[in-house]
Amino acid sequence: MAQILELHGYNQFKDYVSNLDSKSRPVVFYFSGEKLPNGYSWCSDCVEAEPVVKAYLNDLKKEIVFVYVDVGDRETWKDKACPFRTDSRTKLMVIPTIIVWNGVRRLEGSQCGKRELLDMLFEDED
Structure with a gap:
């Protein structure tokens, strides 16, 4: 039931949000650390949460758009000026x-x- 999308980085997120239609299905964003070549995020908390969130989405009986957003590598995320930290819509x-x-x-x-x-x-x- 949930439509799942993936966005990589702030520019893709910004572009997606600017084109959102307020009359469409509810949109839920999941912000996580970039995936390493092994398929897992560099963020250990993200690795712990992801299987629970995925299982939940499989059981969810709602029409939503679930957008996985990769915030970048560890260095990008840790920067205090990271746009995901400073954007008033995400904070x-x-x-x-x-x-x-x-x-x-x-x-x-x-x-x-x-x-x-x-x-x-x-x-x-x-």
């Missing part, structure tokens, strides 16, 4: 971070790997 402090776009709901760090918190994040708003 990332840690990765992984999951953000329901155009809302205030988010999970950060180890929260991303907890199924009960994912349930709460994806609950319908009244």
